[in-house]
Amino acid sequence: MKLVFATNNLNKLKEVQEMLPNSIQLLSLQDINCFDEIAETETTLEGNAKLKADYITNNFGLNCFADDTGLEVESLDGKPGVYSARFAGEPANSEKNIQKLLLDLENKTNRKAQFRTAVALNLSDRKFLFEGICKGEILHHKKGERGFGYDPIFKPEGYQYSFSEMSSTAKNKISHRGIAIQKLVTFLKNNN
Numbered sequence: 001m002k003l004v005f006a007t008n009n010l011n012k013l014k015e016v017q018e019m020l021p022n023s024i025q026l027l028s029l030q031d032i033n034c035f036d037e038i039a040e041t042e043t044t045l046e047g048n049a050k051l052k053a054d055y056i057t058n059n060f061g062l063n064c065f066a067d068d069t070g071l072e073v074e075s076l077d078g079k080p081g082v083y084s085a086r087f088a089g090e091p092a093n094s095e096k097n098i099q100k101l102l103l104d105l106e107n108k109t110n111r112k113a114q115f116r117t118a119v120a121l122n123l124s125d126r127k128f129l130f131e132g133i134c135k136g137e138i139l140h141h142k143k144g145e146r147g148f149g150y151d152p153i154f155k156p157e158g159y160q161y162s163f164s165e166m167s168s169t170a171k172n173k174i175s176h177r178g179i180a181i182q183k184l185v186t187f188l189k190n191n192n
Helices: 010-019 045-060 094-104 168-174 176-190
Strands: 002-005 025-027 064-073 112-123 126-138 154-156
Touching (some): 010 025, 010 168, 010 176, 045 064, 045 112, 064 176, 112 176, 168 176
Parallel strands (some): 002 025
Antiparallel strands (some): 112 126, 126 154
């Protein structure tokens, strides 16, 4: 089965490819000659995921899935949430986002947070939605060299390491995106 993953984020693409069975051929936006920047104009993760999946299905006629992920910090009323990628402003910059978040949390004792991913799947004229959540806390300093985005400052519940200190295999088993993609893979296996 061929399935387009509507993302330009090569880190996400690699991470998801590692989770899919060999029976699913994952295509990137480049693979289908889509070089459009699909604007994320919705105010929810689910809305943005649907918007991106619908764009590919409507313009290219292909089965497709898209995701949107947000880091939701309890003491910041769920921020940065849907605006996680551009928390420190345009253009999107992970290092600036991390520094802004650490600054915003400087005087807060509650550092509980969760990553949440929404995955929208458009398959044979039907639409499905999957969600993954990983609870944890925001560290005071960056730790680790792997991963991307907020990974160096997010420590998942029950672990002593940040996402950036984990191998991609270990992270994929427990991460928000890993959980959502596993739900997607299970669905595809049972409905193929």
